[in-house]
Each structure stands twice: as C-alpha cells, then as structure tokens.
Amino acid sequence: MANEFDDFEDFRENSHLYLDLIKESFQNKEAISNDRFDQIFDQKVRRVSSVHWTPVEVVLSILELLKLDQGSKVLDVGSGAGKFCLVGALNSKAHFFGVEQRQSLVKMANQLAEDFRITNASFIHADALKIDWADYDVIYLFNPYYENIMAAGLRIDLDIKVSHKKYKDYILATMNKLSQLKVGTQIVTYYGFGQGLPDNYKLTTSIVAGLSQIELWTKTSF
Ligand SMILES: C[S@@+](CC[C@H](N)C(=O)[O-])C[C@H]1O[C@@H](n2cnc3c(N)ncnc32)[C@H](O)[C@@H]1O
Structure with a gap:
C-alpha cells in the first residue's frame, strides 16, 4: 500500500522555513489565507479543507470571544x-x-506541532x-459527526464506517457528556453538532462566521 505521507514527508524535509514564516505572520497579526496555511498539510488533507477544517479567520474569531489564558484547557x-x-x-x-478517530491525522497533527515547535497543542487517537471531557474549560464542536450523514464524495476518506445510527448515537452521547460538565464550562460550536445544547446551558454569544455561525454557550447550573 502506498504511504499516504509520501507527499507530507517531502514537504517536511523543506518545511522549517515555511513554518517559521507562518508563525512570524501570526505574530505580526498579518492575515493568513487558508490556501497559504493549508500548505502545511499533504495534498489529501488540503483537498478537503474547505469542508472539514476550521478556517483560520474563524479560529481567530473564536479566540477573541474566549479570552483564554495560560491555564485554559481547550478540547x-x-x-x-x-x-x-x-x-x-x-x-x-x-x-x-x-481527540481524533483517524490515526493518520493524529500522527500528522502531532508531527506538525513538533515541527512548529508548539508545546501547547497535543493530539490523541481515540x-x-x-474519553473524559470533565477536565476542560472549553469544548469545541465543529459539527464533528456530520460525515455519518454526508454524501460519500464529500467525506474526508472512506476509511471510517459511517451510518445514520452512529450519527444519532454520537449526538445522544454528546448531550449526556455536556449535561455532566462543571458549571462555567464553555462550549463553542461552529455549524452546531446536530442538536441544541442541554437546558442548563445559556447562549452567551452568536456571530456570523464563514458560511455559518460561531456560538458560545456557558453551563449555568448542574
Ligand atoms: C468537521 S471535522 C473538524 C476537524 C477539526 N476540529 C477542525 O476544525 O479543523 C470533524 C472531525 O471529527 C472526527 N470525528 C468524528 N467522530 C469522531 C469520534 N467519535 N471520535 C473522534 N473523532 C471523531 C472526524 O474524523 C473529523 O476529522
């Protein structure tokens, strides 16, 4: 079987200058297009970016809303x-x-964190x-389960089994998890996650971003 990272390994051999430039541009608050940022990924990952990965400007808007500090933990x-x-x-x-179900993507993400010399991002395959969500201050949901009901041609790849049942089960399990989190936990959704939040969450902010909405919810009671 062909190594899906061939392309990515080639990139990595010459990537350090490019990654430094991206870092510097962020530090200088320069606008970075998604096409430019996505050059860090291999071609297979880049191809699905506009549908599956959060656009740079949307991440920056979320950071502005959240006002995170050094101790904040985001899942x-x-x-x-x-x-x-x-x-x-x-x-x-x-x-x-x-946390990601596709091992190859976890490997790529951890490698990129290392290549960027980032110490405040880490990825697990699960x-x-x-996994336990209780320890985090912020949970981010960019419609994670939608592939289960998406047309095959739009999916990231065909390696993961999908079904309508899985979609419903994941949403139900997410609702259960959210209802058990500590008061004050913040949930950020982009394109939602398939259902409204439990009643003990309050919508704090909603802004238009990309082709959808970023919503910030806060848990108000147990
Ligand atoms: C829309 S993409 C968002 C990717 C990333 N959050 C971003 O914004 O760039 C959703 C991702 O969720 C992953 N996913 C779906 N269900 C999952 C599950 N039960 N456990 C772990 N990962 C899952 C998919 O494989 C896919 O990579």
Whole structure:
C-alpha cells in the first residue's frame, strides 16, 4: 500500500522555513489565507479543507470571544489534521487538546506541532465519546459527526464506517457528556453538532462566521 505521507514527508524535509514564516505572520497579526496555511498539510488533507477544517479567520474569531489564558484547557472533539488546535496554539497561550478517530491525522497533527515547535497543542487517537471531557474549560464542536450523514464524495476518506445510527448515537452521547460538565464550562460550536445544547446551558454569544455561525454557550447550573 502506498504511504499516504509520501507527499507530507517531502514537504517536511523543506518545511522549517515555511513554518517559521507562518508563525512570524501570526505574530505580526498579518492575515493568513487558508490556501497559504493549508500548505502545511499533504495534498489529501488540503483537498478537503474547505469542508472539514476550521478556517483560520474563524479560529481567530473564536479566540477573541474566549479570552483564554495560560491555564485554559481547550478540547477539540474530532480534531482532524489539527488545524483548529494548531492555529489556536500559535495565537494563544492556552493548551489545545485534540481527540481524533483517524490515526493518520493524529500522527500528522502531532508531527506538525513538533515541527512548529508548539508545546501547547497535543493530539490523541481515540473515540471522543470514550474519553473524559470533565477536565476542560472549553469544548469545541465543529459539527464533528456530520460525515455519518454526508454524501460519500464529500467525506474526508472512506476509511471510517459511517451510518445514520452512529450519527444519532454520537449526538445522544454528546448531550449526556455536556449535561455532566462543571458549571462555567464553555462550549463553542461552529455549524452546531446536530442538536441544541442541554437546558442548563445559556447562549452567551452568536456571530456570523464563514458560511455559518460561531456560538458560545456557558453551563449555568448542574
Ligand atoms: C468537521 S471535522 C473538524 C476537524 C477539526 N476540529 C477542525 O476544525 O479543523 C470533524 C472531525 O471529527 C472526527 N470525528 C468524528 N467522530 C469522531 C469520534 N467519535 N471520535 C473522534 N473523532 C471523531 C472526524 O474524523 C473529523 O476529522
């Protein structure tokens, strides 16, 4: 089987200058287009970016809303190739944790964090519904389960089994998890996650971003 990272490995051999330029541009508050940022990914990951990965400007808007500090812990549920967490970590002192079901994407995201010399982003390979969400201040949901009901041609790849049942089960499990989180936990959604939040969450902010909305919710009671 062909190594899907061939392209990515080629890029990495010559990537350090490019990654330094991206870092510097963020530090200088220059606008970075998605095409430019996405050059850090291999071609397969880049191809699905406009549908599946959070645009740079959307991550920056979320950071402005959240006002994170060094101690803040953010969990990206379904972190993909790490775009949300990497852009977040390059523009804030908070720690970004990504959990992702596709091992190849986790490997790529961790490698990029290392190549960027980022110490405040890390990624694990797991089913997000099987890990504990209690320890995080912010949970980020960019419609993570939607691939289960998407046309095959729009999916990231065909490696993961999808079904309408999985979509419903994941949403139900997410609702259960959200209802058990500590008061004060913030949830950020982009394109929602398939259902409204439990009643003990209050919508704090809603802004138009990209082709959808960023919503910020806060848990108000147990
Ligand atoms: C829309 S993409 C968002 C990627 C990333 N959060 C970003 O904004 O760049 C959703 C991701 O969730 C992952 N995913 C879906 N269900 C999952 C689950 N149960 N556990 C872990 N990852 C999951 C998919 O593989 C996909 O990479």
